[in-house]
Amino acid sequence: MNNSANKKQIELIKDYFGVGNITYTKINNNSQSLIRYRITSLDDSQIIRKHFDKYPLLTNKLVHYKVWCKVLDLATNKAHLKEEGLNQIVGLKALMPKGISNDLKQTFPDYIKYDQPDYNPDLQNMNVHWLAGFINADGHFGLYVYKNSESSIGERVIIKIQITQHNNSIIVLNHIIEFLKIGKIIKDPRHNVSSFVIISLADINKFINIFKETKLYGAKALDYIDFCKGIQIMNNKEHLNREGLNIIKLLSSNMNSNRTKFD
Numbered sequence: 001m002n003n004s005a006n007k008k009q010i011e012l013i014k015d016y017f018g019v020g021n022i023t024y025t026k027i028n029n030n031s032q033s034l035i036r037y038r039i040t041s042l043d044d045s046q047i048i049r050k051h052f053d054k055y056p057l058l059t060n061k062l063v064h065y066k067v068w069c070k071v072l073d074l075a076t077n078k079a080h081l082k083e084e085g086l087n088q089i090v091g092l093k094a095l096m097p098k099g100i101s102n103d104l105k106q107t108f109p110d111y112i113k114y115d116q117p118d119y120n121p122d123l124q125n126m127n128v129h130w131l132a133g134f135i136n137a138d139g140h141f142g143l144y145v146y147k148n149s150e151s152s153i154g155e156r157v158i159i160k161i162q163i164t165q166h167n168n169s170i171i172v173l174n175h176i177i178e179f180l181k182i183g184k185i186i187k188d189p190r191h192n193v194s195s196f197v198i199i200s201l202a203d204i205n206k207f208i209n210i211f212k213e214t215k216l217y218g219a220k221a222l223d224y225i226d227f228c229k230g231i232q233i234m235n236n237k238e239h240l241n242r243e244g245l246n247i248i249k250l251l252s253s254n255m256n257s258n259r260t261k262f263d
Helices: 004-017 042-054 061-076 083-093 102-107 128-138 167-180 201-213 218-235 242-253
Strands: 021-026 033-038 139-147 155-166 184-188 193-198
Touching: 004 021, 004 033, 004 042, 004 218, 042 061, 061 083, 128 139, 128 155, 128 167, 128 201, 128 218, 139 218, 139 242, 155 167, 155 201, 155 218, 155 242, 167 184, 167 193, 167 201, 193 201, 201 218, 218 242
Parallel strands: none
Antiparallel strands: 021 033, 139 155, 155 193, 184 193
């Protein structure tokens, strides 16, 4: 969404690579915009490729990256200017998540069919900075207050750090547990996804201590700051009184999809 925190994050990415353009697309005719950072030229794409060759992807998106690189090679060698090259590119596009349309199939009936590249991530490349980037994109920090008849004040706090991925990337979630030595995997077979979660206060404190070595960006960074404030209240056991619980409720009301303050 178009907020100052995420806008700054996208601008930092553009400044880091030194190429590409940022565009804004209105959503539902209101004041919000979808922010996109796009690289479209072959030369600029090679800059992005050099980065990800140096810092490899670890999730199943690595497979899509390998396909993209093959297309980039074909286009760089001007193979797309000939019918054979176009048939190769269409065949590679068929391996991407959205596949190819019926129109493309009819236009290129002789497109070349490829097997998916192997998914063989080097999980030894995982470090706290990679994990911060992963959480920045796919992580979730949750502070929740629920009614509870067993609590002296009638409510209790639930805390959670969560990363959800398609099951084709579950190897990465399992390795996060090995890397952090905390957390567990919860599977959702109905949607073919799994989540890495940390729910105990002791383990979340360990996570926060590990993450002192790195940082998050954008709106997710603001959520993390509020999340840590809530955890500190719990460490001090102030959530067991009404005043502390109300502070956690206030923090929760302005996190994640409810966030309205971005500075």
